Every structure is written in structure tokens, then in C-alpha cells.
Amino acid sequence: MAVSENKLSDAVPAEQVTCFESGNEMAATAAAQINYHMMGYFPITPSTEVAQYLDQMKARGQHDIQLVAADGEHGSAGICYGAAMAGARVINATSSQGFLYMLEQLPTQSGTRFPMVLNLVTRAVSGPLDIRGDHSDLYYGLNTGWVILTASTPQAVYDMNIMALRIAEHSEVRLPVIVAYDGFFTSHQKRKVKYFKDNAIVQQFVGPNPNHAYANVSDPSRPVTIGAHMGGDDLLNNHYQLSEALEKAGEVYSEVAREYALLSGREYKVLDLYRMEDAEYALFLLNSAGETAKDTVDALRAKGIKAGLIRPNIIRPFPAEELRTALKNVKALLVGERADSYGAQGGNLTHEIRSALQIDPDNKTIILSRIFGLGGKDFYADDAAAFFQLAIDAAEQGSAEKPFDYYGYYPGEEKDALAPVIEPMHGNAYKTGLIQVTQNEETGLLKVKLPPLRQLTVKPHRLAPGHGACPGCGALSALELFFKGIEGDMVVLFQTGCAYVVTASYPYSSHKQTFVHNLFQNGAATLAGMVDAFYELKRRGEIQVSDDVTFVMVSGDGGMDIGMGATVGAALRNHKMIILEYDNEGYMNTGSQLSYSTPMGHMTSTSGVGTTQKGKKGHHKDTAQILAACNIPYVFTGVESNPQDLLQKAAKAQWYANNVGTAYGKILCACPLNWKTPDDQGNELVKAAVDSCFFPLYEIEQGITRITYNPEEKGKRIPAVDWLKRMGKTKHLVKDTELLQDFENEIERRWNRLKLRHENALL
Helix, strand or coil: CCCCCCEECCCCCCEEEEEEEEEHHHHHEEEEEHCCEHHHHHHCCHHHHHHHHHHHHHHHHCCCCCECCCCCCHHHHHHHHHHHEEECCCEEEECCHHHHHHHHHHHHHHHCCCCCEEEEEEECCCCCCCCCCCCCCHHHHHHCHHHHHHHHCHHHHHHHHHHHHHHHHHCCCCCCEEEEEEECCCCCCCCCEEEEEHHHHHHHHCCCCHHHHCCCCCCCCCCCCCCCCHHHHHHHHHHHHHHHHHHHHHHHHHHHHHHHHHHEEECCCEEEEEEECCCCEEECHHHHHHHHHHHHHHHHHHHCCCEEEECCEEECCCCHHHHHHCCCCCCEEEEEECCCEEEEEHHHHHHHHHHHCCCCCCCCCCCEEEEHHHHHHCHHHHHHHHHHHHHHHHHCCCCCCCCCEEECCCCCCHHCCCCCCCCCCHHCCCCCEEEEEEECCCCCCCCECCCCCCCCCCCCEECCCCCCCCCCCCCHHHHHHHCCCCCCEEEEEEEECCCHHHHCCCCCCEECCCCEECCCHHHHHHHHHHHHHHHEEEEECCCCCCCCCCCEEEEEEEEHHHHHHHHHHHHHHHHCEEEEEEECCCCCHCCCEEECCCCCCCCCEECEEECCEEECCCCCCCCHHHHHHCCCEEEEEEEEEHHHHHHHHHHHHHHHHHHHCCEEEEEEECCCHCCCCCHHHHHHHHHHHHHCCCCCCEEEEECEEEEEEEECCCCCCHHHHHCCCHHHEEEEEEEEHHHHHHHHHHHHHHHHHHHHHHHHHCC
16 A cells, blocks of 8 residues: 655654544644634535534634634635734635635735635535535636645645645745645545644744734734735736745745654655656646555556656645656656646646646657546546556557547436436416415505315425435425415525435436526525516517416525525515525534524534533524515515415415515424434424524515414413423523523514514504
8 A cells, every 4th residue: 555645764753643533624633733813614515524623622622713604605715814914823614616705805815915724625616516526626726826735635634734824924925825635535534644742842833923023904003004906017016926925935835844844754745756766657646536546556566667656735836847857757647637627628737737848848748638536536546547558558659649538427328318207297287276365455465365274285296205305304394385385387496505405416306397506605696687587588578488487596504694695685676586595593404504593502513512612602693684674575484383374475475476576485494413303393393483482473564564473372482491402402501591591582582573563564
């Protein structure tokens, strides 16, 4: 088995502890030992665990890092930039679309020269959505002005996180640094690693915080202007200085790596050259694929074939000179990349290698490019052997027959074309006439006449059987009940979240009618464009539709945090659509992180309970009131345990969406897995939330608030503790008298304000 990290035979490293951990765990361990000041973060698979582990450590009092849950990755990047401008040491972690969402902020930070460390846990970029690992996100970062280190193992993740801060804060660099490692391959797979036993060793290596010596916003006696508008000459000079600093970072990397090698016994040269001393055929691979290929190199060497491997530890600045030296005698090099630069006949690094060799007129190396492993497709030793064979064939022929290609794709055959297994349903299948909506001529308010619930069972389900939701999931059953109140055809857009993932996993779909997915932050804007285009096409006579289609956006799992801006924008424009939020009180799709809908004191994977914290700080966001403030025609709350109430509101929402403008609804849904409750108690739990007045049922129709179910009047109100004690995530809250009182006081405050609005139409 090939060795992953180089060892220094003559080094006497500091005392270290051997353990068995993943890359995410080691990123968190390094951050905790450094004891950063700030981490602004937002959960996204597979980087979420970094914040989770740090939260757990904080609950145990193992560090003092201030963990700030942002409203989205764009917000998290802003938090980090602001903290860096204050002179703090800052860390973050993200992946895929999250990295792209913060991308706008990244050149701003490098351009103004504020250091920090960002762990990029690489993952495929949509679309379509794939949560597994490739480098399509990383390649977007190549032109941001950030130093980029690449870590191939959990051990390298730990070591490079420590080295990264030293590089970032070096007086001749002063740039932010990315530590990139492969999602799931490195982030989640556990391997034997070592970390320093004494945190002081790490802190001595990174040194005291130097940021206070530079211009920052924390010293009123030294006023500064940061980010002033620049003209062409000044901007040219600014970017020249950034370019020089980034080139200097390459030298600093080598210095820091040598010093760290003496401390740790592990050396990370600019290029990891595996058996390249006399190699004639070589592969260039990033990160974990390079580790796999080392075994193939050994196997080929045993057959007398002079094979070698190049795996870079830093790609920004690009190690051009080192590559020219390493490839001086190589006949053919295959560059394998987990991302394509579409239309460029090769990935980004392929072209950079070719450019580097072009400067050396004596170099005759044949360069082949292969795109592989997209969306987390595994890369085995046999695949590395196939790559080597391509290089050998090219060397023997004197040229590459196909310099660029994808590797491992399957073009498909007509006989394998997908076909629906359920006959599409539309129109009259869902238009039963069982639900009647009328408008009062005097008040303009709506009245809904429902049939007995058993009659509505004749309406076909909107979702086919076979979805992958957890047992007892309240989201899918609540959505299906809501859809029973919708007459006729429907187009539904799901933002990313549990309800999307479990109903539409290629090549399967549970949706019987038109379904669209878009990302957390942009669902409402996407549906708004869809709705207005539909009505405009219909107005022009370009499409023939006898009845109006009801457009519905479904959000949940924190989507009303990161997607709040687009939602408010759509509401203010008053598009004809329904925005529906299933509220499961957290980011359940990524493993139960806190969201702004998480109630105060509730435990999540990023609001742990321990000696220094007691669950989430601050009360939950009242999304319904926020949307009501946008003056849309209809807002409501609902639960599955009150089916007639929810169905009436669904019918009203459809009427307003088809005739007036935006309707918004919030449905509380149980999540047994993350609420830590039995699978069969979801209906009772949401009923208890309603009866405790934590989740009151009401509607705001044309600005008039009406409580649709009052547990006090019916003599059914229960103390909040009777709801809380039934969930594992709130056991600590029940026992904490002061915290419980604060929780109950907030319920009472919101409930009393709602009753006043109910009693006075002007409020």
C-alpha cells in the first residue's frame, strides 16, 4: 500500500495523539486548537459537519470560537469578511452551490487583502443536483485571488488547516486561503491520523494574531477607509499587487511546509512526486484520486514500466516551474480532472500544464486530458491503469489519438429510454367540483364549502407511492393533504430539501404532475418567472390552456432563511402563486442543523447542549407575519391534525393565487428523526404544538387577521411543557426553569398580539 504522507526520517516531531478520524473532523480539530475568533457558516452537504463538530466541542468548552449561523452562504461570506476586517482570525467551510453563492464576495476579500481560511469540501455543482464529490466547485475559485491548497487525506486536511493560517497571515501574503478536499472521499471516510496533543504547540506554530498591526475597523483612533471605489490605473495597480502577493504565497508555502515538517514529521512539498525520478509515463491527479493511483504506479513498476504520479498540494499559485522540472523526461502525461471547462477541449488544469510546458522548448511531453469521476463516480486502481495505458499508447504512437475525452461515460441505447410507469394525470382527474369557493360581495372575503373528508378520498394523490421519506415524516403527508384542497392542474416547484430529495431521485419521480426543482435561495424568483411567462404566453395565444394552472412553490428545511430574499421579492411583486413552507424546525435535509425557524432552546446538530450552551439562542422566526407585512392577499398557518382547517385554507390560497396574487402558507410538520420522537406520534405532536399556542392556527385575508382555531375557547389549551416533554430534542429545556419560562413568555406574547389582531381588523 502506498504511503499517503511523506515522512522526515531525521525529524523529531512534537508529541502527537493517534486516532481514527475523517477529514471534516480533522478540519474542526485544527480550528479548535487554533481557537479562531469567528466562524460564519451555513449548512451544506458535505461540509456541514465541520460546523457541527465545532458546535459539539464548544458545548464541551473546548474552544471559544463564535459560531454565527448565517442566512445563506452569501451571508456567511459577508460575516467572515466583516470579522476579518475587524482584525479577527476567521474560518469557514462550504461546498458546491454554497461556494458559488458566496463567490461574489471572495474577490472582494482577496482584493482588499484580508486573510482567513475556508475549507472547501468539494462537491458536484448543479444542475442537475448531485451531492457527491467532484471538483466543479473548486474550479470556480481559481480566479478569485485566493491561495488554494489541496488536501488528499484527513491527515493532510488537519496539517494544511494549520499551515494555511500561517500562509494567509504572512506579512508578504495577507490573502485568504482555501483548503480543498474531496467531499465524502476525504470529508467522511475515516483514516488513521495524528494531531498535536497540546493545543499550545499549534498556537505557537501559527503565532500570535498579527492582524491588529494592519488597518482594520476595530481601532477608532486609526480611522480607515476599506473598499473605496477605484479608477482603472489604481485598480490595475491593486491587482498587480494581489498577483505579486499570490506568487509570493508559493514561496511562503514552501517555507511554512518545511517548518511544519520539522514540527510534525510530515512534509508537504509543492508537488507530491511519487516515483517520478525516472518516470516515462505519468498521471496528474488532484486529491484522493492521486492516493488511489499510487498503488497502480507500484503495480506497473513491478512489471518494469516506468510509471509515476504527480499530485499537487497547492494549485494557486500554480506550480509551473516545479511541473516543468518534474516532466522534463516524461514521454506522456495524462491529466485527470473531476471537472470540465466546457467547450475548451480540456479541464482548467490541463491547459495550465500545457501553458507551463510551452515555455520550455525542450519539453516534448504529450499531454492528454480526461474528465472523470463527476458526481462522485468512484475512481479505482483499474481506472488509473486505464489512464496509464492511454499515456503509454500515445507515447508509442508519438501523439494522442484523442487528446481530450470524458472517461467512463455511457452514451445509452434507445431500448433503455425511460418510460413513465404511471399514466400522467391532469385536468378533470383533479377537478372534482367537490370544493366550492365563493366571495362575499360586501366584504370581498372568501367562504369555502367542503364535502365530508371521506368524499375527498376520490381525488387521486398528487404524489405516487414509493417516495423515500423517513418513517413518520410529516412533510409528505401534510403536503398531500394540502394538495387535496387544490382543484385542477398544478405546477409545483420544490426548493432543495427533504421533500425534494425523497420524491425526485433520478431516474425516479413521485410527482404525477409537472414538477421542477431549483435551489434554496431562488425558488420563489424562479416560480415568479414561470408564472408570469405562462400568463403572457397564454395572453398572446401561443399556448392553449382551458383553465388556469395553479403554481405552487414548496419550501422547507430552512429554505425560508436562505430563500427569504427571493420570497419577499416575489411577494412584493404579488405574482399569482402559492408559496408553501413545511416547517420542520431545522435544516433536516442536511442533518438537523439550526435554522431561524428552530425554536429557542431546541437542540440541533449546530445548537448543542452542554456546559456552555443550552440549545439554540433566540426565538424562532415568524415567517407568516413577515409575509403578511408584504401586504399579499392571503397568509395562513396550518397543520395536518386539523384537516378541515388546512383544506379550507388550501382552497382559499388557490383562489387568491389564480385571481389576485401571492398566497403564503406555513405548515408545521413533525420530523421524528430529528425531533427524537416515535414515528407514529407526529400528528399528536403538531396538535400539541397548536393546543399550547406555540403554533396558532390563523389566516390573514386581505389584511384581516382571523384565528381559525382557539384552544382557549374550546377548553383545550395545554402548557407548552406538555408539548416539549414529548420530544427528545427538548428534554433539557423542560428541566431548565429559567429557559422554560422565557420560552413560555414568548408564546404568550405572540398569542396575545394575535388575539388583539383577531379582535381588531385595523391591526
